[in-house]
Amino acid sequence: MTAQDMALAQRLADAAGEVIRPLFRGNWQAEEKEDFSAVTEADRAAEAAMRAILEVERPHHGIIGEEYGITREGASHSWVLDPIDGTQSFVAGRPIFGTLIALVQDGFPIIGVIDQPILGERWVGVIGQGTTFNGKPVSTRRCRSLEGASVATTSPHAFAESEVDAYLRVVAKAYPKRPYPVYGGDCYNYGLLASGHLDVVIESGLKLHDYAALVPVVEGAGGMMSDWQGNPLDADSDGTVLALGEPARLEDVLEAMSGADASHSHDH
Template sequence: MVRPSDVALAQRLADAAGAVIKPMFRGNWTHESKSDASPVTEVDRAAEAAMRAILESEAADDGIVGEEYGTRNEGAGRQWVLDPIDGTISFMAGRPIFGTLISLLQDGWPVLGIIDQPIAGERWVGQIGRDTTLNGKPVRTRACKELSSATIASSGPQYFTDDNDAAAFMSLAAQTSKIVVWGGDCYNYGLLAGGHLDIVCEAGLKLYDYAALVPVVEGAGGMMADWQGNPLDADSDGRVLALGEPARLEEVLEAMG
């Protein structure tokens, strides 16, 4: 389903985005607020434009879903999903824990994903049926025998805008080791894939926020699901769980009420 040429293309997309982002990190750039009040910089837009130019030239029949420039070829069975800077606030603050997200969807299901942190030079690559790699070397999630020993992460409490969602997260956090890592956006999922975190729980994500994460986490032995335990696809509601130890899923769902 995923061709070697698809992986090579995705890697070149990440290279192109990184070539735009790296010279501008902790530099001078303009920014503004989008309609949802989230920030966007000229670097976000330039990085996505660089990736889209490659896709439009080399994969013209495929669709594109991008955070900054929207959708092209919406009905295509193959869709490239792009988030040039996932964690724009971290980028703006000079914190190298943001990432470029690139995913290939086949009929709405994520089959290939890249998390690229261009400043640290870390790139996680996941694809269906293959082991996830970090800079070419396989990585694995860690065992978590009890929910009470789990370390949990999330991008920030401000993203749980629904009171019920916030309560569900706090209920879960209270039944883990009570070590909560705030901030990190997509970087947390790379850390989970490498065995450094046990659970990531988030709400309000868009397709471009989570599509690339699914192959990365699952190819490392973990699992991703919505808050009902269902697999994630293009129609998921944006409430996302990532588990390093899939056997903990029922306990996590019960803890969330």
């Protein structure tokens, strides 16, 4: 992994943004994929723009993209692309979606970019280096207890039935008086966590292109990411994702999720 790879990742984000910006709040056509998420012209055109650059600059690297699948499967280095993470926000005209770009080596993310092309906001994370936001260093905030922590997820409807209770138990611990978790945001929440504005993000059902770029950004800012068992995320993870600004809170969150300490906390 080189400084050239970092510069290339940013060029990819620039190229995607140039395609996406004119179409935001525009009169583009959306269509339904099998999973009923709207896929827009912007999604496809942005990924195609990034792939065109990679085919020239890194012809031996793999590409794993949300829209166009896998190129050169099995390559030790692969670029993982999600041109518009947060399609629903994009369709609704909310500038809290993002373009996600990761370089993954042997299954582990080593470079990650979260780019919000409408607001001109970009988080860049590189394993072993500090995360930057628009070129300036950022860090997560300390969080001394789960009570009072700010918790975010894109939508409670995204959880499987068996997962809802685990999420709600964390919310109950974080907001003992009134539940005010943050909803909406997709990848944007992880950038906010890296910059010290959120404490915990909990999600499930994510694919590699949804989480690969997030890991270097969050961890380079002093946070941590794992699955719901506390294991590091890689290409084979199960799609459950936790992001913590304060790694010391991991046990508290896992304990709350499992219900280990919940036996007296609510009536049945």
